[in-house]
Amino acid sequence: MLRFKSLGSGSSGNATLVEAQSGANTTRLLIDCGIRLRDLEARLIEAGTCAEDLDAIFITHEHGDHIGCARSFVKRYSTPLWMSQGTWLAVSDEAWSSYQHLVNVARDGSAIELGNLQALPFTVPHDAREPLQLRCSDGNRHLGVVTDLGHASSHVVASLQGCHALLLEANH
Numbered sequence: 377m378l379r380f381k382s383l384g385s386g387s388s389g390n391a392t393l394v395e396a397q398s399g400a401n402t403t404r405l406l407i408d409c410g411i412r413l414r415d416l417e418a419r420l421i422e423a424g425t426c427a428e429d430l431d432a433i434f435i436t437h438e439h440g441d442h443i444g445c446a447r448s449f450v451k452r453y454s455t456p457l458w459m460s461q462g463t464w465l466a467v468s469d470e471a472w473s474s475y476q477h478l479v480n481v482a483r484d485g486s487a488i489e490l491g492n493l494q495a496l497p498f499t500v501p502h503d504a505r506e507p508l509q510l511r512c513s514d515g516n517r518h519l520g521v522v523t524d525l526g527h528a529s530s531h532v533v534a535s536l537q538g539c540h541a542l543l544l545e546a547n548h
Contacts (some may be wrong), residue, residue, distance in 0.1 A: 378493075378514040379542075380521070382413040383419040385545045389441050390523055391416055391536070392543060393423050396514035397495035403491030406433045406455075407510060407521050410444040427453050431490050434482065434497075435459040436523055437504035438466035450475045458482045462506020480509055499536035501526035511535055516517070519543065 377398075382489065383391040389411030396403045404425060417427050433455055435443050443463075450457060451474075458480045461466075468476070482488060488495040494515070497508040502524050509532075511520045520536040523545040536542060 378512065378517040378519055380512075380519055380541070380543060381423050382545075383416065383423065385523075386418045387441055390436075390545060391419070392521055393420065393425070393518065393522075394493065394495075394512050394521070395425075396491070396512070398514070400499055401492055402429075403493040404430050405490060405493055405495060405512070406430050408442040408447055408523065409433050409437055409446040410439075410441040413445040413448045416445060416449070418508065427455075430455050431493075432456045432458055432488075434488075434495060434510060435463055437502060437507035438463045438510055439504060439524070442523070443467060445477065447472060450478055452532075453531055454478060456480060458488055458495075458497075460506035460508050463504070463508075466505045484508065496535070498531065500524075500532055509535075511539065517541075 379395045381393045390408040392407040394405045463479050482497045486501045494513045496511040500509050509522045518539045520539040520542045
């Protein structure tokens with residue numbers, strides 16, 4: 377079963393929880409980490425999980441409303457992070473150096489396997505260094521998650537074909 381819940385959307389911060397469940401096993405991915413840490417922790421609890429249960433965080437791009445508390449979150453919970461090379465280059469600094477071992481580079485078209493969940497990143501037009509969005513699947517159902525989309529390019533449309541659900545966020 378594939379489930380999702382928006383925990384925050386808009387210029388004040390973005391975060392989406394995606395869960396893939398198979399039997400007693402649940403894989404949890406947080407897409408973006410743009411809201412305050414305290415608020416994110418509370419919203420995860422309201423969604424029926426907690427920060428410690430997350431298997432990974434995927435950062436779509438380097439804007440503050442998407443990456444906001446990622447460093448604080450990783451510092452507290454040691455959760456693996458996924459982001460594009462461009463996003464990493466845009467945010468990496470001395471303060472990130474202690475957590476570099478938790479950062480994984482995501483690439484357009486290269487699937488990320490996380491337990492019961494497959495996340496397939498795809499590039500989108502947006503005013504960021506190398507923005508990626510995701511198509512998530514539990515093997516039976518497909519969810520497209522797209523935030524801050526500049527416009528629907530042919531690559532975006534092709535990447536979202538056959539999705540059972542789309543979560544779209546736009547604040548421009």
